[in-house]
Each structure stands twice: as C-alpha cells, then as structure tokens.
Amino acid sequence: xxxxxxVEIPVSQDAEWFRCLRKKMSERGIDVKWQNGYFHIxxxxxxxxxxxxxxxxxxxxxxxxxxxxxLSLDKLDAFTTSSGQHVIYLTSSNPSKDFIDxxxxxxxxxxxxxxxxxxxxxxxxxxxxxxxxxxxxxELKEIIHEVEMPSFxxxxxxxxxxxxxxxxxxDTWTFFQDEKSAKEAYEERVRRAFRNAFGNIQLYxxxxxxx
Numbered sequence: 001x002x003x004x005x006x007v008e009i010p011v012s013q014d015a016e017w018f019r020c021l022r023k024k025m026s027e028r029g030i031d032v033k034w035q036n037g038y039f040h041i042x043x044x045x046x047x048x049x050x051x052x053x054x055x056x057x058x059x060x061x062x063x064x065x066x067x068x069x070x071l072s073l074d075k076l077d078a079f080t081t082s083s084g085q086h087v088i089y090l091t092s093s094n095p096s097k098d099f100i101d102x103x104x105x106x107x108x109x110x111x112x113x114x115x116x117x118x119x120x121x122x123x124x125x126x127x128x129x130x131x132x133x134x135x136x137x138x139e140l141k142e143i144i145h146e147v148e149m150p151s152f153x154x155x156x157x158x159x160x161x162x163x164x165x166x167x168x169x170x171d172t173w174t175f176f177q178d179e180k181s182a183k184e185a186y187e188e189r190v191r192r193a194f195r196n197a198f199g200n201i202q203l204y205x206x207x208x209x210x211x
C-alpha cells in the first residue's frame with residue numbers, strides 16, 4: 001500500500017501573486033489544472049509498508065509534541081515529473097533549520113523502518129499542473145518568473161499520514177506554537193498515564209474493589 005506524510009500549507013487563493021499567476025496563464029491560453037485549495041508539502045512518499053510496520057509509532061518521535069517549524073515561502077518555479085506533466089509550484093529559497101531537521105527526521109525514521117520510499121525530496125507546494133505538450137518547461141518558467149512573488153512566513157500547524165491514491169487520512173499530528181506549550185502537553189500526558197497506571201494498581205490490590 002502506497003502512502004505519504006505531508007504538512008499542510010495555508011495558501012490564499014485571493015493572494016495578489018496567485019491571482020496574477022492565474023491571469024498570466026489564462027492570457028497565454030495555457031490550460032492549468034489548479035490545485036484548488038489543497039496545499040501541502042510532501043515530506044516522504046512511501047511505496048510499500050511492511051506488514052509489521054506501524055507508521056504512527058515510527059513517526060512518533062519526529063512529529064509528536066513538536067513545535068511547528070517556521071517556513072518562509074518566496075519563490076515560484078516549475079519542474080517536469082517522470083509522467084511528463086509540468087508542475088507549477090511555490091517554494092522557499094532559504095528554508096529554516098527547524099524545517100529541514102523535521103524533514104530529515106521523518107525520512108530517516110521511514111528509512112530505518114525498512115519501508116520502500118522515494119529517495120528524492122523537493123521542497124514544493126504544488127499550485128497547478130500543465131500537460132508538457134502545451135508548452136516547454138523553459139517557456140512555462142519564463143511566464144512564471146514574470147510574477148512578483150513577495151515572501152511570507154508561516155508556522156506549520158499540522159502533519160498528516162495519508163493513504164495513496166484515495167488520500168484517506170490515517171494519522172494526524174498537531175504542532176504546538178512554542179516549547180512551553182509542547183512541554184506542558186507532554187508533562188500532562190505523563191501525569192495522566194501515571195494516574196491511570198496507579199488506578200489500575202489500586203483496582204487489583206484493594207479487596208474492597210471486588211465487593
């Protein structure tokens with residue numbers, strides 16, 4: 001079963017740069033299949049998961065109780081996929097160390113689990129796809145680079161594990177805004193686990209519980 005891990009990226013359809021990009025494509029008569037509101041960065045694409053591998057537990061250390069990395073997006077570009085489609089995408093010319101560390105941690109976790117996964121990582125938010133027989137990649141890039149792309153910075157909020165090709169959500173991780181809130185949430189979970197464990201001990205050692 002193929003699946004993938006992604007982080008959600010909030011991109012506004014009404015942003016001036018995005019409206020300008022769509023307008024230029026329309027004016028040139030380029031038929032673009034726009035992403036239409038579902039924007040994300042794929043951290044790893046997994047072609048096969050062994051039967052004895054539980055992805056959630058593999059990714060726990062990389063994504064649970066983590067502060068959402070900051071990421072500045074400031075560049076529009078395009079590349080061609082192995083299937084022959086051009087992908088118009090948004091990316092970062094200088095991704096933060098926290099973001100790169102998260103990507104490396106996720107991919108190393110998947111690698112160590114024995115999963116068969118795509119070895120290449122391209123930091124990109126897909127905006128639209130164009131059939132390669134319409135325009136060459138060079139021509140498409142010339143049009144894209146006419147758009148003025150202002151930098152904007154976001155803090156990542158959510159990571160998800162999804163099944164492919166139906167995109168069914170299998171697992172979700174919610175990031176924290178800062179170290180303090182992440183630490184407090186972790187400590188509260190430890191306290192709850194201790195209370196539950198202590199309660200079970202009482203249940204099986206207190207004769208009154210069985211009356």
